[in-house]
Amino acid sequence: MSNSNLRNIKNKTIKSLKWQTFNSLIGTIVNPISLVVLAYLLTPKEYGYIAILTIIISFAEKIANMGFSHAIIQKEKVSDKDLNSIFWFITIVSLVISAIIYLFSSEIAAFFGEPDLVILIKYSSVIFLLQPIGSIFNSILKKELEYDLFTKVQIVQLITQKGSMIYLAFVGLGALSFPLGYILGNLITNVLLIIIFIKRNIWYPRIDFSIKNLKSYFSFGFSVSLNSILNNLSYYLDELLISSIFSIEILGIYHFVKNIFNNIIRIVDSTISQVMFPVFSKIQTYENEFSNAILRLLKSVSLIIVPVSIGLSLTSSLFVPLFFGDEWHSAISMFYYMGFWAISYLTAAILVGPIYGRGKSNWVLLVTVIDIPIRMLVLYLFSFIGINFFIIALSLLPLFKLFIYLNMIKKMTGIKVVNALLSLKGIYFATIISAGIGLLLKVSIVHVTGDVFTLLLVILVVATLYAFLIYFLDKDMFRYTKKLIMKIFNRSQKA
Structure with missing residues (x-):
């Protein structure tokens, strides 16, 4: 490969990273807002239907795609005949899955014990056809590092989907707004992609099919698809x-x-x-720097996730009745316990980066394979005690992974588990003190000032006190995290 080609790839990579950062930024703004607005417009029962449809759609998409998207990106050269073969194969598979979902909608609804799901599942069957087909076009854009186009299309899809769902829920279509919004978003995106590809003469599907051309893609895509399905099962196990x-x-x-x-x-x-993450790959042979980077990562993430999670738990009794009404009252206790799940889950998840940085991906896979049956058994047993105990069990289970990952890191770097956890003591101390004062303040004034003023005052006091305590307990970590956030913010602006 010539130097000019290498420079071109480097420039495209930098540009792609900027656009991908911008894409992530838009998603982190739109998704939470749409989540809250839909909860405001829908009942818990309708939201439950959406939860089931999300699970069905997620599994069907991964089965229909069969890992071909990753295979297209991974293969060095992809011919038009390869793409045509993949397109028609996925189209046929998607049609079959769509038909099966439609025809067996009554049986699927009966499995979940909800006959009202039948019509929702029938509408959702259309999604199983649209989503996998669109993924081929997106894979080509990623392969060619055309992340500017990819991001623009993704934003159109996101805004169309979420905007349609909110509007349709607002006019009274209830849970039906979810599949209809999904269909509209995917339909518009697919039409947009086809127009872009034809206009730019990139590729468009022709009647040209060869089983032989699929073999190499299938062998790679199958393992990717299987791993994706297992991860999906792990993620939705609690909701199932x-x-x-x-x-x-x-x-x-x-x-x-x-x-x-x-x-x-x-x-x-x-x-x-x-x-x-890229830092760990670059410094994997420098023991001291690698160890310090792990501790900084632990502290930086904990510095944000711990107070935010505890803060949501602390104020849930104020904002849930205020924004969502009495029918969502059960969410208050769930917020209490899910805050601890968010902390333990993310703390364990971020340690995968350093382990991957040392090339030990097989270690992580082994932990995942062991974790799924254990989690299934524990959650099943705790579910009979009640939903709150179920969430408590869910919160404790990531500690199993956290302990194993910390011991893996100890084996790689020599960092002791106790020392890693003790490095977080200032963060937890500041969180406990500020949350305790926030709780006392909430209890003292809520009956006098009302929910809205109390909510705003508690957030202001707790956030200010937490920042003050962190600054004096760990000035270096405070400054480091501030610089890291500014770096991310500046990179998002440049995108």
């Missing part, structure tokens, strides 16, 4: 259990609360971890 044991209303409230925390996790993980 809740849907089979608890009421649809509880599932709806749980889905909402979990996704509030998930959006916070994604924001932190896709910013700080995104910046830090």
Whole structure:
């Protein structure tokens, strides 16, 4: 490869990273807002239907795509005949899955014990055809590092989907707004992609099919698809259990609360971890720098996720009745316990970066394989005690991964588990003190000032006190995290 080609790839990579950062930024703004607005417009039961549809759609998409998207990106040279073969194969598979979902909608609804799901599942069957087909066009854009086009299309899809869902829910279509918004977003995106590809003469599907051309893609894509399905099972395991044991209303409230925390996790993980991950690969042979980077990562993430999660738990009794009404009252107790889940889950998840940085991806895979059956058994047993105990178990389970990952890091770097945890003592001390004072303030004035003023005052006091305590307890960490956030912010602006 010539130097000019290498320079071109480097320039495209830098440009792609900027656009991808911008894409993540838009997603972190739009997704939480749409989540809250839909909860305001829908009932817990309707939100429960959306939770079930999300699970069905997620699994069907991954089965239909069969990992071909990753295979297209991974393969060095992809011919038009290859793309045509993949397109028609995925189209046929998607049609079959769509037809199966439609024809067996009654049986699927019966599995979840909700006959009202039938019509929603029938509408959702259209999504299983549209989404995998659009993924081929997106894979080509990623392969060619055309992230400016990819980001613009993704933003159009996101705004169209979420905007349509909110509007349709507002006019009274209830849970039906979810599949209809999804269909509209995917339909517009696919038409837009086809127009772009034809106009730029990139590629468009022709009648040209060869099984032989699929073999190399299938062998790579199958393992990727299987891993993706397993990760999907791991992610939705808790909601699958809740849907089979608890009421649809509880599932709806749980889905909402979990996704509030998930959006916070994604924001932190896709910013700080995104910046830090390449660092671990570059400094993997420098023991001291590698160890210090791990401790800084732990502290930076904890500095944000711990107070935010505890803050949501602390103020849930104020904002849930205020914004969502009495029918969402059960969300208050779920916010209490899910805050601890967010902390333990993200703390364990960010340690995957340093382990990958040392090339030990097989270690992480082994932990995942062991974790799924253990989690399934523990959550199933705790579900019979009640939903709050279920969430407590969910919060404690990531500690299993955290302990294993810390011991893996100890084996790689010599950092002791106790020392790693003790490095976070200032953050937890500041959080406990500021949250305790916030709780006393809330209890003291809520009956006098009302929910709105109390909520604003508690947030202001707790945030100010927490920043003050952190500054004096760990000035170096405060300054380091401030610089890291500014670096992320500046990079987003440049995008």
